[in-house]
Each structure stands twice: as structure tokens, then as C-alpha cells.
Amino acid sequence: MLVIGGYMVVGVLAWLYGDPRHVLYPRNSTGMFCGMGQNKDRPSILYFDILKCATATNIMAAALQGLQCPTTQVCVKTCPSQFWILPPSADLSGAKPADFFNQEYCVPSFQLKDTKYSVRDIVDKRLCPLFYMPTTSVLGRCLPSFGGNAYNPSNIPTNFSLPGLSVNETLAAIKNATGAGGATNDITNSFNIKDVGLRIFEDFAKSWQWIVAGLVIAMVVSVLFLLLLRFTAPVLVWVLIIGVLAVGAFGIWYCYNEYMSLASSNLSFSNVGLTNNVQVYLQVRDTWLAFLIILCIVEAVLLLALIFLRTRILIAIALIQETSKALGHMMSTLFYPVITFVLLLVCVSYWGITALYLATSGAPVYKVVAMNTSQGDCSVIRANQTCDPETFNSTQYPTCPSASCVFINYNSEGLLQRNLFNLQIYNVFAFLWCVNFVIALGHCTLAGAFGSYYWAFTKPADIPTFPLIQSFMRALRYHVGSLAFGALILTLVQMVRIILEYLDHKFKEAQNPCTRFIMCCLKCCFWCLEKFIKFINRNAYIMIAIYGKNFCVSAKNAFSLLMRNIVRVVVLDKVTDLLLFFGKLLVVGGVGVLAFFFFSGRIQTPGTTFQTAALNYYWMPIITVVFGAYMIAHGFFSVYNMGVDTLFLCFLEDLERNDGSPQKPYFMSKNLMKILNKKNKAPKTD
Numbered sequence: 001m002l003v004i005g006g007y008m009v010v011g012v013l014a015w016l017y018g019d020p021r022h023v024l025y026p027r028n029s030t031g032m033f034c035g036m037g038q039n040k041d042r043p044s045i046l047y048f049d050i051l052k053c054a055t056a057t058n059i060m061a062a063a064l065q066g067l068q069c070p071t072t073q074v075c076v077k078t079c080p081s082q083f084w085i086l087p088p089s090a091d092l093s094g095a096k097p098a099d100f101f102n103q104e105y106c107v108p109s110f111q112l113k114d115t116k117y118s119v120r121d122i123v124d125k126r127l128c129p130l131f132y133m134p135t136t137s138v139l140g141r142c143l144p145s146f147g148g149n150a151y152n153p154s155n156i157p158t159n160f161s162l163p164g165l166s167v168n169e170t171l172a173a174i175k176n177a178t179g180a181g182g183a184t185n186d187i188t189n190s191f192n193i194k195d196v197g198l199r200i201f202e203d204f205a206k207s208w209q210w211i212v213a214g215l216v217i218a219m220v221v222s223v224l225f226l227l228l229l230r231f232t233a234p235v236l237v238w239v240l241i242i243g244v245l246a247v248g249a250f251g252i253w254y255c256y257n258e259y260m261s262l263a264s265s266n267l268s269f270s271n272v273g274l275t276n277n278v279q280v281y282l283q284v285r286d287t288w289l290a291f292l293i294i295l296c297i298v299e300a301v302l303l304l305a306l307i308f309l310r311t312r313i314l315i316a317i318a319l320i321q322e323t324s325k326a327l328g329h330m331m332s333t334l335f336y337p338v339i340t341f342v343l344l345l346v347c348v349s350y351w352g353i354t355a356l357y358l359a360t361s362g363a364p365v366y367k368v369v370a371m372n373t374s375q376g377d378c379s380v381i382r383a384n385q386t387c388d389p390e391t392f393n394s395t396q397y398p399t400c401p402s403a404s405c406v407f408i409n410y411n412s413e414g415l416l417q418r419n420l421f422n423l424q425i426y427n428v429f430a431f432l433w434c435v436n437f438v439i440a441l442g443h444c445t446l447a448g449a450f451g452s453y454y455w456a457f458t459k460p461a462d463i464p465t466f467p468l469i470q471s472f473m474r475a476l477r478y479h480v481g482s483l484a485f486g487a488l489i490l491t492l493v494q495m496v497r498i499i500l501e502y503l504d505h506k507f508k509e510a511q512n513p514c515t516r517f518i519m520c521c522l523k524c525c526f527w528c529l530e531k532f533i534k535f536i537n538r539n540a541y542i543m544i545a546i547y548g549k550n551f552c553v554s555a556k557n558a559f560s561l562l563m564r565n566i567v568r569v570v571v572l573d574k575v576t577d578l579l580l581f582f583g584k585l586l587v588v589g590g591v592g593v594l595a596f597f598f599f600s601g602r603i604q605t606p607g608t609t610f611q612t613a614a615l616n617y618y619w620m621p622i623i624t625v626v627f628g629a630y631m632i633a634h635g636f637f638s639v640y641n642m643g644v645d646t647l648f649l650c651f652l653e654d655l656e657r658n659d660g661s662p663q664k665p666y667f668m669s670k671n672l673m674k675i676l677n678k679k680n681k682a683p684k685t686d
Contacts, residue, residue, distance in 0.1 A: 006426070223334060
């Protein structure tokens with residue numbers, strides 16, 4: 001609760017001092033936002049001299065941090081769509097500025113019709129741009145795109161050349177300055193992302209009813225698959241097992257056939273040596289002999305495991321059937337993942353908003369910078385001299401006409417700003433802890449519901465009313481501390497992994513092979529540790545829901561119980577994984593194929609107005625349906641997996657604590673008792 005309280009304080013501080021407009025909206029040279037306030041109808045920013053933006057990285061940094069590009073910038077309604085450059089000085093004699101410049105692309109405080117400046121003075125004082133070219137708005141920045149028809153050599157004016165450069169040299173310089181072929185042009189060259197986005201949105205608007213229908217079909221198929229497992233589980237499991245053995249047998253036959261077909265081949269590994277051509281090794285007879293031996297060993301191991309573990313496979317099938325029965329009596333458990341999803345969405349949203357506000361906290365700092373040190377004497381500008389862009393006047397520096405008030409960074413002098421890095425770390429830590437707690441709450445709630453089903457002696461009569469709600473309330477009332485402690489342990493390991501990734505990224509270029517090896521080993525070890533802790537936590541939450549003991553005792557008891565039945569654990573885990581993988585494949589694959597045939601027009605639906613030809617990109621609804629079907633199947637099957645794990649632990653506890661006597665009767669199903677040759681003894685009567 002203290003950490004959550006601190007997290008709320010951090011959020012409030014970020015809200016008070018942060019301003020996400022720095023990221024969402026570009027700013028002109030006077031510090032005003034484009035697309036807001038006085039510039040509401042001017043959403044894009046135009047760079048006077050894009051060559052001053054040394055690389056595309058600086059331009060995209062401007063998208064995140066403000067006015068990093070050291071050139072005058074103005075807010076415009078639309079980006080330029082044609083080439084223009086000021087004619088040479090010889091062509092400007094007696095010319096009026098309004099005959100050359102476009103008022104929209106000039107500094108807002110400067111009016112062409114009222115000016116007394118000459119054309120050359122206007123350029124020297126950076127009141128209007130010397131040139132512009134066809135650009136596209138990317139994140140509110142007017143950036144050139146060299147992939148469109150506008151930059152075809154036949155469309156470029158012959159006079160479009162900067163002083164001392166030819167037309168081709170000018171375009172090459174602009175490409176270098178804007179990073180042609182880099183991240184910016186990857187966005188603007190290939191296609192207009194806004195136009196494509198509108199087309200995709202239009203496709204969704206036309207097909208959303210059918211997308212929803214596909215998701216509903218995925219939900220219905222998932223629920224039916226899980227409910228019907230009580231009848232089909234034995235058949236499916238044995239069919240899948242026999243299928244795996246059949247695939248192995250086919251592989252043995254194929255390898256033997258290839259081995260015999262190469263009987264006359266004289267190639268050997270000594271003749272071939274080392275080569276990158278894998279096909280050469282497939283012409284060596286010994287290669288197929290090695291494959292044959294490996295497959296024979298694997299097939300023999302699988303057959304022996306099937307023979308000696310058949311009873312445990314039957315137990316796994318019975319538990320799967322019992323879980324299906326439990327779902328039939330507690331259908332509400334299937335929809336609990338929606339609650340988990342909503343809580344996780346809240347956590348992610350709070351973390352993202354807090355991180356954004358923290359990153360933009362602090363007022364922007366502007367300093368006086370000489371845009372062109374070759375013009376006049378700019379030594380009068382003191383180092384780190386701050387300024388206000390709204391009141392700055394270059395006439396204050398008569399010997400340095402290129403002096404400008406330019407954004408440098410955000411203020412980092414305040415107490416909050418000096419601790420921004422620490423607050424961001426706290427933000428990540430609290431976020432991970434909250435996420436892990438939400439997941440732990442879901443595990444404990446579902447485990448409590450399935451546990452109440454198993455320990456009901458007479459089913460369904462003894463099953464509590466609203467078992468899911470009761471389990472949720474018990475978890476909140478009695479087990480919050482245990483769940484938070486388990487989530488904290490996992491969070492600490494995840495923080496170590498994040499720190500290792502950060503250090504690896506930070507010092508990657510300075511590492512030698514030895515340090516890289518050590519770093520790789522550390523990352524691998526902590527990845528394994530995280531997986532192990534997740535396994536321990538999951539089973540500890542089940543024991544907490546069943547017995548109500550604290551986290552450490554529950555984790556110890558769960559681990560000891562599982563280790564005493566390790567073979568049963570492995571068999572149940574693999575059988576369940578195989579079955580649920582087949583279920584996901586059935587749901588996602590079936591719905592995906594159906595969506596493909598429908599949205600591609602191969603299935604005609606009579607009596608509907610939907611036409612595939614009306615879609616711009618028919619694959620977008622297909623991808624949406626497939627992704628949504630996977631998420632739905634994953635949500636339902638995760639509940640089922642939790643039910644299997646809970647009933648399995650309850651089953652093991654039942655075997656160890658009870659003996660079938662009237663005082664200690666078994667709670668397991670009759671099917672499980674039949675497999676284990678167990679039965680409850682009838683009470684003695686006088």
C-alpha cells in the first residue's frame with residue numbers, strides 16, 4: 001500500500017509538472033505549439049533550411065524533444081507541394097518581396113505587404129525561407145520524401161540549386177541532411193501513412209460486423225471445445241499420441257529408404273568436409289544413417305514411456321475431463337480473464353501516462369545561438385545565455401545578424417527534474433509489481449473457485465453459490481499480503497533482468513568477448529530464474545487459495561508436493577500442453593481459414609450487401625480476426641490450464657491426506673478412484 005501510495009504521488013507530481021504537448025505537438029521558433037491556440041489551424045511545422053538538420057535522427061529527435069534543428073521554424077496549414085528557390089541576386093533588382101515569398105511560409109510577426117526590407121534582407125534575417133520543396137507531414141514535421149513522383153528529375157526546376165551546388169548536388173545534400181533511406185523516409189517514401197490509415201479505417205468501418213462475427217465464432221468454438229473435452233478428451237489424447245508415434249515411424253521409414261537409395265554412393269564426411277551447402281550432406285549415406293538411429297531411439301523412448309506411464313496418462317485424461325465438468329458448473333470462470341485484462345489495461349495506461357508526463361516535466365530552456373558564425377562578429381554572445389523566444393529581438397546583437405533564440409533542452413535544475421531518472425525507475429518498478437499482483441490475484445481467484453469445486457463432496461449440490469465471486473472476495477480479504485509478496489519476488493528478478501539489458505545495451509560497443517560471454521550467462525541465468533519463480537508462484541497461489549497459509553509456507557508445501565509426484569507432474573503437463581496446443585490450432589486455424597475465404601471473396605454470402613471488392617486491403621480484417629481469435633482462445637484456455645493445475649494439486653493432497661475411510665473419505669471423482677483402484681468405505685452401521 002505504501003508503494004501504491006508513492007506511485008500515486010509520483011503520478012500527481014508528473015501531472016503537475018509535465019506537459020505532453022512537447023511530444024504531441026511541434027513548436028515553432030517562438031516556442032508556440034503548432035495545432036493549438038493561435039496556431040490551431042496550422043498543425044505542421046516547416047523548416048527554413050532543412051540542411052541545418054544534420055541527420056534524420058535530429059529531425060526525429062525534434063519530434064520528441066522540441067526544436068533541436070538549428071533553423072527557423074514556422075507553423076503552416078499545409079506542407080509545400082512544389083519546388084521553389086529564390087532567384088539569384090541579379091534577378092532581384094527592384095523586385096517587391098510579395099512577388100517572391102509566400103506569406104504562409106514566413107515568420108507570423110512579419111508582414112510582406114508592409115515591409116520595408118529588401119528581398120535579400122528578408123532572407124538574411126531569416127524572415128522567409130530561401131527555398132522549399134515538396135514535403136509530407138510526418139509527426140507534424142514537413143519532411144521531404146524522395147520516393148514520390150514529385151522528385152522525378154523531369155519535375156525538378158533547372159534553377160533549383162543552392163549557392164555553389166548543382167541541382168543533383170543540392171538534392172544529394174538534402175538527402176544526406178534528412179537521412180534518405182532512414183527511418184523518416186521509410187515512413188514517407190513507401191506510402192503516405194495517413195492515407196493508408198484512412199483506407200484501413202474505411203475497411204474496418206465496412207467489415208466490422210463480420211469481424212465481430214468471426215470473433216464470436218472463435219469464442220463459441222473455444223467454449224464448446226473446452227466443454228466437450230469431458231467426452232472427447234480420451235479420444236483426442238490417444239489420437240494425438242498415436243499421431244506423434246506415426247510421424248516418428250514415417251520418419252524412420254523415410255530415412256531408411258534414403259539410406260538404401262544411396263547404397264552406391266561413395267561420398268563420406270571426410271570427402272565433403274565443411275561446407276555451407278546443406279544439400280551436399282544429404283547426399284552422404286551416413287547422414288541418413290545418423291537420422292535413422294536418432295529417430296529409432298526417440299521412437300523407442302516414446303513407446304517405453306507410453307507402456308510404463310499409461311496409468312499416469314489415464315490420470316491426466318481423467319483430470320482434464322474433471323476440469324471440463326468443473327467449467328460446466330462454473331461458466332463464469334471462463335470470463336474472468338476480462339477482469340484481468342481491464343486491470344492490466346489500467347496499469348499499463350497509468351504507467352505510460354506517468355512516464356510521458358515525467359519525460360516532459362520541466363520548462364523548456366532557450367539559449368541564444370549564432371546560426372551562421374561567418375556573418376559578422378558573434379563573440380558578443382555569451383556562453384549559455386538564456387532567452388525568451390516570445391520577446392527575443394536579434395537587433396540586440398547588431399554585430400551578429402544570425403543570432404537566434406533556440407530551444408536547447410528541458411530544465412533539469414529543480415528537485416523533481418534532478419531525480420527524473422530515479423522516478424522513472426520507480427515508475428517501472430511499481431508498474432511491474434502492480435502487473436504481477438493483478439496476475440497473482442487472477443490465479444488465486446480461479447484456484448479458489450476450482451478448489452471449492454474439487455472439495456465439494458457431493459457435486460454439484462455442495463458447490464458454493466457464486467464460487468468465483470466468493471473466491472475473489474476471499475483473495476482480497478485474506479490473501480493480499482501473500483499475493484503482493486509473491487509478486488514482489490518476481491518483480492525484483494524482472495528488475496535485475498531489465499538492468500542487465502540496459503547495461504548490455506549501454507556498453508555493448510565497449511565489451512570484449514569475455515564480458516559479452518559473462519553478460520550472456522547472467523541474462524540466461526536470470527531468465528531461467530524468472531521462469532522458475534513463475535512456476536513456484538503459480539502453485540503457491542493455488543495452495544494459498546486452498547489452505548489460506550502464507551506465501552512462504554504455501555510455496556514450500558506446493559514444491560514439496562510436486563517433487564514427490566514429479567513423474568505425474570511431467571505427464572500431466574505435457575498431455576495438457578499437447579491438448580491445448582491442438583485446441584488453439586483448431587480455433588485460430590479454423591477461424592483464420594474461414595476469414596480468408598470470406599474476406600477474399602471465395603465464399604459468397606447470399607442476402608448480404610458486403611462486397612470484398614469494396615475493401616482496400618482485405619488482409620487487414622483477416623489479420624484482425626486471426627489475432628482476436630488467438631487472444632480469445634488464449635484467455636479461455638488459460639482458465640482451463642489453471643483449472644487443471646488446481647485440480648491436480650487438490651488430487652495429490654487428497655491422495656496423501658485421505659484414505660477412503662468414513663473419517664477421511666476421498667473427494668476425487670469415481671473415474672479417478674477407478675483408475676487408482678481406490679474407493680470410499682461405507683460407514684459401519686450398528
